[in-house]
Amino acid sequence: MSELESIPLGDSVSTPSYKIIALRYEHTEQDFRCSQTELAKFLRDDAWKSEQLGLSRTFVLLIDGYAPVAGYYSLMMGRITTTDLPKGQVPTTLAQLPVAVLGKLARDERVPKEKKAGAILMVDALKRTLAVSTEIGCIGLMLDAKNEGLVRYYHDKFGLDVVGQTRYPRKMFVSMADLKASHEAGQSKSG
Amino acid sequence: MSAQIIARSRYSADPSSGPPRSEVAFSSPPLRLVPPLELVQVERTLPHSLDVDLRLDLVSFEELLSGLGRPAKVIPQLAAAFRDHTIRKP
Numbered sequence: 001m002s003e004l005e006s007i008p009l010g011d012s013v014s015t016p017s018y019k020i021i022a023l024r025y026e027h028t029e030q031d032f033r034c035s036q037t038e039l040a041k042f043l044r045d046d047a048w049k050s051e052q053l054g055l056s057r058t059f060v061l062l063i064d065g066y067a068p069v070a071g072y073y074s075l076m077m078g079r080i081t082t083t084d085l086p087k088g089q090v091p092t093t094l095a096q097l098p099v100a101v102l103g104k105l106a107r108d109e110r111v112p113k114e115k116k117a118g119a120i121l122m123v124d125a126l127k128r129t130l131a132v133s134t135e136i137g138c139i140g141l142m143l144d145a146k147n148e149g150l151v152r153y154y155h156d157k158f159g160l161d162v163v164g165q166t167r168y169p170r171k172m173f174v175s176m177a178d179l180k181a182s183h184e185a186g187q188s189k190s191g
Numbered sequence: 192m193s194a195q196i197i198a199r200s201r202y203s204a205d206p207s208s209g210p211p212r213s214e215v216a217f218s219s220p221p222l223r224l225v226p227p228l229e230l231v232q233v234e235r236t237l238p239h240s241l242d243v244d245l246r247l248d249l250v251s252f253e254e255l256l257s258g259l260g261r262p263a264k265v266i267p268q269l270a271a272a273f274r275d276h277t278i279r280k281p
Contacts, residue, residue, distance in 0.1 A: 163254070182273060
């Protein structure tokens with residue numbers, strides 16, 4: 001059984017110093033600092049409400065000795081659609097593609113980059129998406145990259161590709177098939 | 192208060208001779224018109240978690256759709272990320 005299969009959704013995954021757990025109300029009351037104020041605001045004001053309504057699921061990274069909440073990410077389900085269907089063409093099932101959406105991912109600015117909080121959160125989000133895709137139809141993971149630096153980061157570190165013709169934020173995508181193949185390759189390399 | 196809807200037959204032989212024979216009365220759940228301002232207020236109370244725009248232009252959408260059928264490939268940097276940044280159980 002792979003490690004992914006052995007971790008039930010919602011359970012915490014931890015080492016002595018790193019832990020990723022499902023959001024609790026107390027996390028929203030912590031002093032989370034981020035240069036992008038909307039990401040701090042989301043955790044403080046919206047994440048718990050969104051959790052209760054079932055709109056998204058948020059997971060927080062806790063690292064011993066650093067900020068109360070070292071980082072977090074929020075996942076939700078969505079469907080990719082096109083607004084440019086030829087006139088008169090009725091949308092079909094294939095005009096609405098189910099996808100996991102990484103709505104937010106943020107690191108507290110007091111956590112040193114060397115701790116790789118962002119990469120740890122991203123990998124956890126991707127693994128969680130993989131686990132969900134065995135139960136619910138999902139063609140991949142999509143996110144909005146807010147600037148050029150983030151486009152480079154998500155491509156160079158995780159292989160996401162830009163899709164669509166939009167300016168920033170730019171949509172980035174990785175298919176579930178590639179995600180699964182890459183996960184299996186990563187697992188075999190780690191022995 | 193429940194609303195009551197009266198349906199009258201359009202084919203009554205003599206409309207002036209009292210209530211039509213086909214008069215039907217039934218109840219429906221209470222209906223309320225919501226003013227636009229109130230809708231906006233409800234929307235504002237929802238968390239801003241759904242702000243990822245998932246609409247694509249047709250060309251990009253079809254590219255994505257056609258990509259679903261191609262064989263899976265290992266993305267080297269993604270495989271490395273899984274290897275290097277997975278939190279292991281103690």
